[in-house]
Amino acid sequence: MQQQTESSTDIQPDVRVRGAREHNLKDVDLTVPRDAMVVFTGVSGSGKSSLAFGTLYAESQRRYLESVAPYARRLIDQAGVPDVDSITGMPPAVALQQQRGGRSARSSVGSITTLSSLVRMLYSRAGDYPDGQPMLYAEDFSANTVQGACPECHGIGRVYEVTEQQMVPDPSLTIRERAIASWPTAWHGQQLRDTLVSLGYDVDVPWRDLSRQDRDWILYTEETPMVPVYSGLTLREARAAIQKKMEPSYNGTFVGARHYIFDTFANTKSASMKRRVAQFLTAGLCPVCHGKRLKPEALTVSFEGLDIAEFSALPLRELASLLERVITELDSETSATSGSALDENTRQEAVEQRAAADGAAHSAAPDVRRTPNRSAEKRAAAGRLGAELLGRLRPIIDLGLGYLSLSRTTPTLSGGELQRLRLATQLTSELFGVVYVLDEPSAGLHPHDIDALLGILDGLKRRGNSLFVVEHSVDVMRHADWLVDIGPGAGERGGRVIYSGPTDGLAEVEDSVTRGYIFGGSGLAPHIPRTPKGWLRLEHVNRNNLRDVTVTLPTGALTAVTGVSGSGKSSLVSQVLPALVGEKLGRPPLTEVEVPETEDLLLTDESDELDGSVAGDLAGIRRVVSIDQKPIGRTPRSNVATYTGLFDHVRKRFSETPEARARGYKPGRFSFNVNGGRCPTCEGEGSVMVELLFLPSVYTVCPDCHGTRYQSSTLEITWRGRNIAEILAMSVEEAHVFFAGEYDVMRSLTALVDVGLGYLRLGQPATELSGGEAQRVKLASELQRAQRGDTLYVLDEPTSGLHCADADRLVTHLQTLVDAGNTVVMVELDMRVIAAADHVIDLGPGAGDNGGSVVASGTPAEVAASTDSASARYLSVALE
Numbered sequence: 001m002q003q004q005t006e007s008s009t010d011i012q013p014d015v016r017v018r019g020a021r022e023h024n025l026k027d028v029d030l031t032v033p034r035d036a037m038v039v040f041t042g043v044s045g046s047g048k049s050s051l052a053f054g055t056l057y058a059e060s061q062r063r064y065l066e067s068v069a070p071y072a073r074r075l076i077d078q079a080g081v082p083d084v085d086s087i088t089g090m091p092p093a094v095a096l097q098q099q100r101g102g103r104s105a106r107s108s109v110g111s112i113t114t115l116s117s118l119v120r121m122l123y124s125r126a127g128d129y130p131d132g133q134p135m136l137y138a139e140d141f142s143a144n145t146v147q148g149a150c151p152e153c154h155g156i157g158r159v160y161e162v163t164e165q166q167m168v169p170d171p172s173l174t175i176r177e178r179a180i181a182s183w184p185t186a187w188h189g190q191q192l193r194d195t196l197v198s199l200g201y202d203v204d205v206p207w208r209d210l211s212r213q214d215r216d217w218i219l220y221t222e223e224t225p226m227v228p229v230y231s232g233l234t235l236r237e238a239r240a241a242i243q244k245k246m247e248p249s250y251n252g253t254f255v256g257a258r259h260y261i262f263d264t265f266a267n268t269k270s271a272s273m274k275r276r277v278a279q280f281l282t283a284g285l286c287p288v289c290h291g292k293r294l295k296p297e298a299l300t301v302s303f304e305g306l307d308i309a310e311f312s313a314l315p316l317r318e319l320a321s322l323l324e325r326v327i328t329e330l331d332s333e334t335s336a337t338s339g340s341a342l343d344e345n346t347r348q349e350a351v352e353q354r355a356a357a358d359g360a361a362h363s364a365a366p367d368v369r370r371t372p373n374r375s376a377e378k379r380a381a382a383g384r385l386g387a388e389l390l391g392r393l394r395p396i397i398d399l400g401l402g403y404l405s406l407s408r409t410t411p412t413l414s415g416g417e418l419q420r421l422r423l424a425t426q427l428t429s430e431l432f433g434v435v436y437v438l439d440e441p442s443a444g445l446h447p448h449d450i451d452a453l454l455g456i457l458d459g460l461k462r463r464g465n466s467l468f469v470v471e472h473s474v475d476v477m478r479h480a481d482w483l484v485d486i487g488p489g490a491g492e493r494g495g496r497v498i499y500s501g502p503t504d505g506l507a508e509v510e511d512s513v514t515r516g517y518i519f520g521g522s523g524l525a526p527h528i529p530r531t532p533k534g535w536l537r538l539e540h541v542n543r544n545n546l547r548d549v550t551v552t553l554p555t556g557a558l559t560a561v562t563g564v565s566g567s568g569k570s571s572l573v574s575q576v577l578p579a580l581v582g583e584k585l586g587r588p589p590l591t592e593v594e595v596p597e598t599e600d601l602l603l604t605d606e607s608d609e610l611d612g613s614v615a616g617d618l619a620g621i622r623r624v625v626s627i628d629q630k631p632i633g634r635t636p637r638s639n640v641a642t643y644t645g646l647f648d649h650v651r652k653r654f655s656e657t658p659e660a661r662a663r664g665y666k667p668g669r670f671s672f673n674v675n676g677g678r679c680p681t682c683e684g685e686g687s688v689m690v691e692l693l694f695l696p697s698v699y700t701v702c703p704d705c706h707g708t709r710y711q712s713s714t715l716e717i718t719w720r721g722r723n724i725a726e727i728l729a730m731s732v733e734e735a736h737v738f739f740a741g742e743y744d745v746m747r748s749l750t751a752l753v754d755v756g757l758g759y760l761r762l763g764q765p766a767t768e769l770s771g772g773e774a775q776r777v778k779l780a781s782e783l784q785r786a787q788r789g790d791t792l793y794v795l796d797e798p799t800s801g802l803h804c805a806d807a808d809r810l811v812t813h814l815q816t817l818v819d820a821g822n823t824v825v826m827v828e829l830d831m832r833v834i835a836a837a838d839h840v841i842d843l844g845p846g847a848g849d850n851g852g853s854v855v856a857s858g859t860p861a862e863v864a865a866s867t868d869s870a871s872a873r874y875l876s877v878a879l880e
């Protein structure tokens with residue numbers, strides 16, 4: 001290990017870590033300065049997060065919890081104390097990690113920044129009310145409260161509907177011929193049919209020949225009559241049977257087709273049933289609130305002529321200029337009239353705001369609401385709340401997010417955008433003396449935007465805070481006061497501090513993989529752009545901020561689409577391209593099929609107009625595979641081994657051992673997702689939840705299986721000397737050695753290693769994976785299939801979260817896909833990677849409404865020579 005530069009201890013007290021052994025850390029000792037920007041680097045899996053988050057942040061958190069709730073100590077200890085001898089000098093820590101796992105569509109830019117509560121206050125206190133309408137409380141303006149939500153759609157803004165055309169796609173069929181396609185298949189469908197017969201309907205005439213009234217009743221009735229049923233008879237036969245008082249086969253209940261769909265969708269436990277009925281549902285705007293999600297009274301209140309939904313839909317940049325204008329006007333109006341009455345109101349406002357934050361707004365009786373529209377009191381409230389809003393908007397806009405609106409829902413934000421929003425929110429919290437622990441804050445940022453980010457981080461530092469940043473961006477590394485390089489490799493081959501000191505000193509450290517990227521010498525070999533097989537053209541594309549964009553893309557080549565954050569890259573590449581090409585090929589793009597929660601499906605507006613067309617040479621493309629950063633599963637039951645399918649092969653191996661055969665254990669015995677071999681206490685989760693009074697619940701290791709997820713009898717079976725739980729605890733790399741010679745298992749493992757995921761544990765729950773890791777797991781699953789050379793691969797920032805060395809390996813892999821005849825189109829921000837593409841499209845020039853156009857396109861060298869492109873300057877450096 002390189003010398004620890006301890007001299008700076010004279011300037012600031014240091015944070016000292018002794019004997020850190022969390023995960024792969026090898027008894028690490030480390031001293032870093034406080035009140036500085038410390039950047040942790042190293043290849044993926046080297047142990048950066050284990051040190052920064054798993055040790056430093058976790059310890060700070062533990063001490064905090066202990067101080068607030070001494071009685072919880074035992075439980076917290078169980079839940080995870082970092083494995084470290086001592087940490088001294090650590091200030092209280094605030095962690096900003098990239099979001100893992102699913103996000104609620106109920107949360108939005110406004111709610112995570114808490115700006116929405118200010119806006120609701122503004123409408124409650126300072127809005128213009130129609131004559132005679134009583135004034136409303138702040139919560140009356142929230143779609144997430146019972147008193148504010150639109151009564152029709154319960155605050156979702158959209159409602160599901162079913163149409164006759166969907167339920168009955170072919171009206172020339174009879175009901176017996178399954179005219180009602182949405183009915184259940186098999187016996188239940190027959191039962192509904194026979195029940196209809198008993199109710200007197202003819203099921204042997206074409207659907208279109210039934211009367212309107214009959215058709216409507218069959219499809220839409222909410223009645224559920226129970227009648228005697230004669231299986232399989234026609235209407236006439238059934239009538240005869242009833243007349244003869246024959247014994248019915250059974251009593252059957254009829255449910256209308258619509259009722260059946262809604263009921264199944266809401267209540268079924270079966271994912272496949274849910275998926276089946278979901279195809280008959282269409283989501284439409286709520287007829288009452290027209291998608292605004294609020295009750296009618298709330299929408300009648302306006303501010304500057306906008307209702308609160310319109311106000312919240314404005315880009316933050318425009319919102320800021322509107323507020324500036326209002327404040328300027330108010331200032332000039334009130335400069336003459338300011339007095340003590342206003343001060344009193346102002347104080348009251350502050351008290352109330354605090355009360356509202358505590359969820360107790362009703363207790364305060366605000367005078368301001370009893371005054372008429374635009375009273376002096378109301379104008380004062382508008383001024384104060386507006387100024388507060390404006391102050392909080394500024395850092396968000398400075399971080400390059402002025403194109404977002406308060407109402408944008410979090411599932412439509414990238415991990416980077418979300419993290420920067422949180423960062424901007426922190427900036428206005430005015431904390432000092434804390435350490436911010438950040439996970440790749442540069443993710444999703446164009447080099448042009450990184451300068452702004454660094455400015456913000458410097459601001460936090462100036463205010464007396466420390467920054468611990470896990471980063472892959474060379475620009476951020478160069479900006480650091482202190483660099484901690486972990487490695488040299490991943491997993492077992494990492495976990496050591498290779499260097500700790502001022503950035504320049506790393507130049508001397510030969511073991512460091514990072515060194516060559518900061519100081520030159522490492523990287524991809526210069527790339528000579530390929531000659532494309534052909535060109536396809538996206539024409540007249542409209543989507544989000546893309547307005548009538550026409551763009552050409554080479555086939556049989558690697559294309560990188562770049563541009564500043566918010567310029568429209570994802571809109572073009574992830575949303576439009578796969579959909580248009582898929583439509584043209586007559587089959588939808590392959591993405592993971594997941595059954596969303598009812599509400600999520602309604603709230604996410606993905607079925608939007610697909611406006612544009614595709615032309616040109618599609619001859620070499622037979623399928624489209626879109627590999628995005630969405631989580632690979634929402635439960636800890638999905639993991640790398642199950643997702644790639646390799647676990648099926650592993651379980652089979654176990655079931656084929658002599659001992660398993662003697663005991664009659666089938667492959668299912670080795671699953672933790674079904675009853676049988678798993679631990680019954682935790683149902684195969686390995687952990688159980690413990691509720692703590694006044695604190696977030698914590699998960700602790702299952703007392704019965706000790707986290708192995710299995711019953712001891714299952715664990716008695718071994719294959720090559722390891723039991724099934726030990727297999728799940730292996731990293732991909734260890735498994736790659738262990739399963740040597742087992743072709744079907746190795747195929748998946750090799751693909752995972754190739755995309756730089758060798759450090760993941762096989763049993764690592766999907767919910768713990770970052771968006772980038774999830775994307776690479778999907779890529780690996782795709783790579784393990786036989787390559788046919790006729791696929792269009794669409795990727796969104798595949799290198800985010802990757803060390804330069806890992807990114808290089810991934811790019812090399814994408815190049816082999818292209819060499820095999822495939823087409824790859826990816827959103828990319830790392831200019832080193834873009835320099836290795838065959839074709840570059842630069843979108844911009846700015847973000848949101850200032851973007852959405854093609855600024856430059858061509859080979860990397862051509863784009864680097866462009867005078868308009870924000871990327872040109874950075875790209876030409878990378879091409880040198």
Ligand code: ADP
Nearest residue numbers: 023024044045046047048049050491759760761
């Ligand atoms: P980095 O942040 O440098 O990418 P990590 O600190 O995430 O690396 O991982 C370092 C090593 O620790 C890897 O081998 C990884 O598989 C392992 N690891 C990470 N999280 C866990 C965990 N929760 N349990 C066990 N091992 C883990």
Ligand code: ADP
Nearest residue numbers: 403404412544545565566567568569570571848
């Ligand atoms: P980039 O990928 O270049 O960062 P995006 O394509 O994500 O940019 O966004 C381009 C513009 O479209 C931005 O103004 C963004 O706010 C808007 N936008 C993106 N996705 C959505 C969405 N699902 N709903 C509404 N607006 C969106």
Ligand code: ZN
Nearest residue numbers: 150153286289
């Ligand atoms: Zn509604």
Ligand code: ZN
Nearest residue numbers: 679682702705
């Ligand atoms: Zn258990």
